[in-house]
Amino acid sequence: MPLNKNGLKIVQVDVKDVRFPTSLGGHGSDALHTDPNYSCAYVTTTTESGKRGFGLTFTCGRGTEIIVLTVRAMKRFIVGRNAADIFADFATFWRQITNDSQMRWIGPEKGVAHLAVAAILNSLWDLWARLENKPLWRLLADMEPEELVSTIDFRYITDVITKEEAIQMLRDKRSGKEQRIKTLLDKGYPAYTTQVGWLGYSDELVEQLCKKYLSMGFTHFKVKVGLNLEDDYRRCSAVRRCIGDDKYLMVDANQAWSVNEAIEWMKALAPLRPIWIEEPTSPDDVLGHATIAKALEPYGIGVATGEMCANRVMFKQFLQSGGMQYCQIDSARIGGVNEILAVYLMAEKLKVKVCPHAGGVGLCEMVQHLQYWDYAALSATMDDRLIEYVDQQHEHFTDPCVVNNARYMAPMKPGYSTQFLPGVLEKFSYPHGTKWQKMIKEGLFPAPDEAELVN
Structure with a gap:
């Protein structure tokens, strides 16, 4: 109404x-x-x-x-x-x-x-x-497909998805939506942590944090890399030893490398079995990401990127080219929820998993709403999908995100969880x-x- x-x-x-x-x-x-x-x-x-x-x-x-x-x-x-x-x-x-x-x-x-x-x-x-x-996720989930799609500007992306296709995709997922919402309310959404892996942390602190987050139920751990290969191998090896062979390791270069450098660096880290390399090169280099993804596929390493992707058009090209196996939308980088919804719809059509970038100030609070909507109304799956979790700055918000047993609990207060105390x-x-x-x-x-x- x-x-x-x-x-x-x-x-x-x-x-x-x-x-x-x-x-x-x-x-x-x-x-x-x-x-x-x-x-x-x-x-x-x-x-x-x-x-x-x-x-x-x-x-x-x-x-x-x-x-x-x-x-x-x-x-x-x-x-x-x-x-x-x-x-x-x-x-x-x-x-x-x-x-x-x-x-x-x-x-x-x-x-x-x-x-x-x-x-x-x-x-x-x-x-x-x-x-x-x-809460924003429920506002989105409760919208009729036509209303939700009416918030999106489809200019420049109709070669991948049209309004009519988007409406039909949402209609097709109506069945089971209420049960999926109940699952979210009961069990939350899986998270991974980056808190163990900042480059400025000492080895002792990294080990301490790995133990802390293991005790909190985390199974996926991300480590920052990209300055020195020897140091990266040592630090990632330490994390691998701490978390064990049955847990998952991801690495993030934050755009540090050229294309060929990224490929060779990741081949060297491959024995530690990272499941993805995040932002291996310039965030604008669509074809470079595709080259890296193709070269690393035999090693079981995917490419994750998107936190500094400029707009839905850039995302379209990454998704079309095979340059990302993990789509990392950022709640504050591109043009608000409207444009983010367009990226989710393209990713779903092209069958690329969305694992949002979070951390920073308020990003964890916001992206939980987006991923909740995606599971309830669009992708209808949590398989191999995670929300990043960084444990800082939450204390400044009236409705901070809550993570229990490595899962984001459903935000229930009205809004986008963005109000400061x-x-x-x-x-x-x-x-x-x-x-x-x-x-x-x-x-x-x-x-x-x-x-x-x-x-």
């Missing part, structure tokens, strides 16, 4: 640069991102009746201020609109905000512009779910938050330059 439009005129879109000092502990460190401060551009959308939606896009610290400025530049597309009208014709709104005749020049549908779009759209989806008093913005907004002022005064971080003073 359409929403009542009364009070749903959007009167304010606020955005904050929020950063957490994770670089102090080496958390999140990999071959290319050696000192990340997990951060986000955090958007609050408010209607005239006081209803609010919360959205974010994940960053690694410096540069978040650029996304903040871009969100502010995009307010013109949303302030004054009625949220009910947006939701009733969401695909049209999506095209308007991503394809403005002037602003699309700084994209189109990629980079900083698309990250800003994601934060805005995530706040709108959170608002919609709150208005319907449902009271006080988080006051403490961690950069650079004027109380925590940042204290750390800057203590010399833990340099004072910001003029370009960063946007909050």
Whole structure:
């Protein structure tokens, strides 16, 4: 049933640069991102009746201020609109905000512009779910196929999937949906951990964490690689010894290698039986990924990628080419839930498993909703599908993800699980938050330059 439009005129879109000092502990460190401060551009959308939606896009610290400025530049597309009208014709709104005749020049549908779009759209989806008093995954699962498909812009992807095909795919999976929802509510969704494998961690800490996550029921462990082959083999061997031969190992190079280098490096690591290599080369090199995947197939190693894939068109090419065996959508990288749904539909048609990228700030909270919907309404399977889990920054959210026995438990509160707790913005907004002022005064971080003073 359409929403009542009364009070749903959007009167304010606020955005904050929020950063957490994770670089102090080496958390999140990999071959290319050696000192990340997990951060986000955090958007609050408010209607005239006081209803609010919360959205974010994940960053690694410096540069978040650029996304903040871009969100502010995009307010013109949303302030004054009625949220009910947006939701009733969401695909049209999506095209308007991503394809403005002037602003699309700084994209189109990629980079900083698309990250800003994601934060805005995530706040709108959170608002919609709150208005319907449902968690986002249930809002999506309860939609009629026609309504869900109406939120997607199919431009550029109809050579792989059309609206009509998408509607039929969703209709075909109606049978058994309520039982699958019951399974999710009873048992949750399987997870894997990256927490054991950051490059900045000592060998002792890695071993300690492997034991911790084994005791928590995890069977899949991911390790960061890519700087030094000898060190990688030693660290991955240590993880393999800790977890045993019956558990699963994955490795992630975070774009560190050339194509041939990736192939040779992974052949050297093959005796440790990793099931995938993640982001082996440039995130834009579709054919390079396909070459790597073909070369590593005899070793039983698949290619996983997507966390920095720019848009549905790039995903289309990766899926068509055989360049990914594991599709890693990111809830804050491409254009919000609308575009992510398009990627799920293409992946399902082309029979590529979706295993979302998570971690960071709020990504675990968001991607659980997407994967829950996928199982309930689209793929109808959890076979060889996992959600990444990184155990940090959850304490800042009003509805943090809950992982028990290595499974994501169903989020039940209305929304997209993206609202910060009271006080988080006051403490961690950069650079004027109380925590940042204290750390800057203590010399833990340099004072910001003029370009960063946007909050």
